[in-house]
Amino acid sequence: MTDRGIIFSAPMVQALLAGRKSQTRRLASSPLARALPGDRLWVRERFALVDGATLFRADTPTDSIRWTTPLQMPRKLSRLTLTVTGLRFEQLQEISESDADAEGVKGGVAGYAAMWEEQHGASSWETNPKLVAVTFEVRHSNIDR
Secondary structure, three states: OOEEEEEOOHHHHHHHHHOOOOEEEEEOOOHHHHOOOOOEEEEEOOEEEEOOEEEEOOOOOOOOOOOEOHHHOOHHHOOOEEEEEEEEEEEHHHOOHHHHHHOOOOOHHHHHHHHHHHHHOOOHHHHOOEEEEEEEEEEOOOOOO
């Protein structure tokens, strides 16, 4: 069993918290492509330490706080743990409507395509890269608890 950090945007953290997200897709060259069922992923997200409390961007969508990048989030501050249940390799455009729903994105495949282009740039959907699709179970606690 391997533990890895995984970065999610605020909308995707909200989908995890709400139980709407049980899959993620990353480029096949990602370290996530080496994951195995049973591996654990601790979610890294934008955060801030304010007066001794940890705030999360997904819960506090304001620009009046100086948010810290997810890359700097220490493992001990993570509040979500994902246990890998399966993975498969596919081309980006092979995503099904049910998989788009499991990604936690509204609007099915069209919504997923729009999110992909927002994150990866204009015309990135058309390049149709090879991806790893990872399915997981979500636990609402720190990986070390």
